[in-house]
Amino acid sequence: MKNSLFLTHPCLLEHGIDSHPENAGRLKAIMAAVGDIKYFERKATVEELARVHDRAYITHVLSVEGKSGYLDPETPMTSGSVHAALVSAGLGLELVEQVLDGKIQNGFALVRPPGHHAVHATSMGFCVFNNIAIAARHALARGVKRILIIDWDVHHGNGTQEAFYGDSRVLFIDLHQDNLFPKNSGSIEETGSGDGLGYTVNLPLPDSCRDDDYLYVFEKIIKPVARSYAPELILVSAGFDAHESDPLGSMMLTTEGYGRLSQEVKQLAHELCGSKLILFLEGGYHVESLAQNVAECARVLAGNAKSLLPPAEPYSYGIQPYIEKLYDAHITHSTRRPA
DSSP states (O other), rough: OOOEEEEEEEEGGGOOOSSEEEEEEHHHHHHSSSEEEOOOOOOOHHHHHHHSHHHHHHHHHHTTTTTOOEEETEEEEEHHHHHHHHHHHHHHHHHHHHHTSSEEEHHHEESSOOOOTTTTTBTTTTSSOOOHHHHHHHHHHTTTOOEEEESSSSSSSSHHHHHHTOTTEEEEEEEEETTTTSSSSSTTTTTOOOOGOEEEEEEETTTTOHHHHHHHHHHIIIIHHHHOOOSSSSEEEETTTTBBTTTTOOOOHHHHHHHHHHHHHHHHHHHHHHTEEEEEOOOOOOOOHHHHHHHHHHHHHHHSSSOOOOOOOOOGGGGHHHHHHIIIIITTTTTOOOO
């Protein structure tokens, strides 16, 4: 079995405009920084997309193939955008199959456009199709019974939350800067509904949090919640816009910090689900830092990075009240039922 597989394709460079924060330069820098990337082209089908998205919306997106314009005020489309969006969703499907078939332990879908803001019936926040949600639905269709999705992008993964808000088969944990984007989305009180009540775990943090703050939240909240759920597969919306240099967030993570986060999820996957782990590229808009951060995560996944110990306590003592509030909501008074 191969340890890791990192997938992308040059067609993904044909989406978007250079003046936009989510531009082709992001992926070009990653391709130059990460070794052993495999180019693979697989387009998601309408049926695969429709597990998450409204068919009328899918038809609308397909109708703009070869054209330029905007799907929404934040999401530009160029002549290659539809192809890129279909392949971005398709690469996640490919990695799900390879992981579940035991061909690889873990993978990284190095894709654009990103996905976690795309909701059922519209694009949003640079995202066309929700790549990670489509992959999760594919895994459920393959017979997986419990999936853990962790989203550490600095922005709230509202589209992924929407997709699984009433579904206990997916535990969604989102660690994000409080009320950054979308506004009024991702509060502690948003915990799911119906059968999914308690299976959405939002962890909004104040700005300026550092590596050890994030790692402390992993240690105190994310790990216990994940262990109690016992997932069969772990998926990660890996955004890198919580980095200290990123222009669209106000967090203070370092490249080493992202390596430590990757180490944490890799260890969880090893402990809980036979190392079945897939990362999906989301945000990250300082090109040089993005490439370094992704490369560090790739080294961890492939087993080529030094081991780093988690912190014993938060770096910024000022966030301790926030962590205690999150702990109280999601551990002490959790509404989750046994897995």
